[in-house]
Amino acid sequence: MPSWLETQHSLKKRLIDEDDFEWQLPTSSRNRSSVERHGHQVVLRYVGGVDVSFLKEDPSIACGILVVLDLQTFQIVYQDYSLVRLRVPYIAGFLAFREVPILLPLIEKMKNSQNPYYPQVIMVDGNGMLHPRGFGLACHLGVQANLPTIGVGKNLHYVDGLNEEEVIRLLQAGRRSGEDFVKLVGDSGRILGAAMRPPRGSQDPIYISIGHRVSLDTAIKIAKITRQYHLPEPVRQADLRSRDYIREHKPMLLNLANSTWKTTAAIDLFNDMASSGVLEFPIYKDGLESFCRWHLTDLHTTDQCDMFRSFLIKKVYYEKFALTEQQYFAMGLEDFLISNGKRLLRFLRN
DNA sequence: GCGACAG
DNA sequence: ATCTTGTCGC
Numbered sequence: 001m002p003s004w005l006e007t008q009h010s011l012k013k014r015l016i017d018e019d020d021f022e023w024q025l026p027t028s029s030r031n032r033s034s035v036e037r038h039g040h041q042v043v044l045r046y047v048g049g050v051d052v053s054f055l056k057e058d059p060s061i062a063c064g065i066l067v068v069l070d071l072q073t074f075q076i077v078y079q080d081y082s083l084v085r086l087r088v089p090y091i092a093g094f095l096a097f098r099e100v101p102i103l104l105p106l107i108e109k110m111k112n113s114q115n116p117y118y119p120q121v122i123m124v125d126g127n128g129m130l131h132p133r134g135f136g137l138a139c140h141l142g143v144q145a146n147l148p149t150i151g152v153g154k155n156l157h158y159v160d161g162l163n164e165e166e167v168i169r170l171l172q173a174g175r176r177s178g179e180d181f182v183k184l185v186g187d188s189g190r191i192l193g194a195a196m197r198p199p200r201g202s203q204d205p206i207y208i209s210i211g212h213r214v215s216l217d218t219a220i221k222i223a224k225i226t227r228q229y230h231l232p233e234p235v236r237q238a239d240l241r242s243r244d245y246i247r248e249h250k251p252m253l254l255n256l257a258n259s260t261w262k263t264t265a266a267i268d269l270f271n272d273m274a275s276s277g278v279l280e281f282p283i284y285k286d287g288l289e290s291f292c293r294w295h296l297t298d299l300h301t302t303d304q305c306d307m308f309r310s311f312l313i314k315k316v317y318y319e320k321f322a323l324t325e326q327q328y329f330a331m332g333l334e335d336f337l338i339s340n341g342k343r344l345l346r347f348l349r350n
Numbered sequence: 351g352c353g354a355c356a357g
Numbered sequence: 358a359t360c361t362t363g364t365c366g367c
Contacts, residue, residue: 052357054358062358090358092355099357127356136356151356158355200367207356357358 004094005133012135014143020213021148023120025221026071045071047226048119049234050103050141053242055253060086064102065242066110068117069226069234076237078117080106081245083253092157093132096140107145120148121214121222123234127153128219130184130193130209132160142212149211150219151193152235156207160186164205167195171205181208181220194220198230206231 002010023044047069055061061083068078082105088098110118128138128151138151156164162184170182174197181194184207193209194216208223210216226232231239246253 052358054357056359059358090357092357095357125357131356153356155356158353163354 004097007097008094008133008135008140011140011143012133015129015135015139016213017129017210018213018215019218021120025218026225044120044222046077046117046119047071047222047234048107048122048147049125049232049236049238050106050122051125051235051238051242052099052102053239053246055246055250057254061253062086062102063242063245064099064106065238065245066103066106066122067234067238067241068119069237070117071225074228074233076241078110078115079241080110081242082106083249095126096135096137099126099137100141100144103141104144107141107147121150122147122211123150123152123222123226123232124211125152125154125235125238127151127157127207128193128209128211130159130207131157134192136209138209138211148213150214150222151207151209151211152223152232153207153209154204154231156195160188160190160192162186162192167205168203171195171197180224183216191216196220196223196227202230204230 023042026043026045049067049069050065052062052064054063062085064082064084066078066080067076069075070077082102084102086098086102088101090098107122122141122145124138124141126137128136128142128149130136130151130153131139136151136153136157138149141147142149156162156167167182167184174180174182180197182197183194184192186192193207195205195207198204198206208216208219210219214222223232226234229236
């Protein structure tokens with residue numbers, strides 16, 4: 001099994017950072033004819049948006065959504081949900097490994113059914129090239145779905161020396177010239193994306209970056225024409241609707257959370273350790289990523305097991321299963337496997 | 351050395 | 358991601 005790092009690097013080779021599509025951007029003039037050729041729109045009309053929302057009481061339960069906005073009417077013409085139980089932690093810089101498995105099937109389902117609203121480009125709730133290794137969620141999803149994608153971030157990832165204060169300063173400097181966007185140049189000199197000035201009243205910028213098969217200039221143009229409020233409409237609608245879905249189904253979801261949670265979490269942990277003999281976890285150190293590795297063969301003494309236990313609690317259990325500290329202890333899981341080193345040793349021998 | 355870290 | 362009512366301003 002390749003590591004997440006290796007997967008990112010190899011998928012990145014397939015990334016296309018320039019315009020690669022049949023359609024054209026709609027002109028500012030109003031004569032938007034719905035001309036079609038070979039069943040495909042010649043002018044950009046259907047813009048997708050994806051997002052994932054979570055259940056507060058059990059963050060391992062999530063709802064992924066795909067919506068499609070019709071630019072001609074500015075209405076949502078398609079939406080589809082997917083309810084999932086997450087087994088992958090959120091780790092900064094590796095968001096795609098958590099969300100792509102949810103979102104990709106939604107896209108493929110639509111493609112396989114030859115839905116006429118199949119999006120020509122998808123706006124993703126998460127960054128694209130504006131990412132520590134230049135391959136964020138939007139890139140990852142775009143490459144795997146082979147669709148043009150645009151990254152739309154609400155927060156600036158810690159990457160290439162960029163910081164938010166500087167961005168806000170740049171945006172305000174560009175205000176006089178009427179410029180709504182500022183391109184973001186990292187310490188390396190590379191252009192990583194662009195910051196979009198929020199509508200007046202709000203302070204936080206949003207961040208646009210290349211996902212796949214779209215140039216930054218095109219991404220910016222599409223962000224412009226799809227923005228009515230703070231966020232571009234496809235992403236905003238995906239956000240709102242997936243949140244609504246969670247809210248509406250809350251009673252049922254709470255049942256689900258209580259019924260299978262405990263055993264699933266414990267069994268998965270067993271399997272992970274037993275099959276690979278090693279637990280790996282990516283961590284950041286001095287702006288570089290590395291892996292924290294624990295080999296089961298390292299666990300000879302009670303002390304080592306105790307250290308392993310605290311690592312496990314801090315770095316694996318909470319994040320791997322997206323548990324909060326309170327939830328973790330409420331589950332009583334520490335008694336099950338890792339209450340102390342001796343107990344862990346006993347488990348390892350069997 | 352620590353801390354900054356998309357959703 | 359999630360937590361949250363009223364409130365300040367156009």
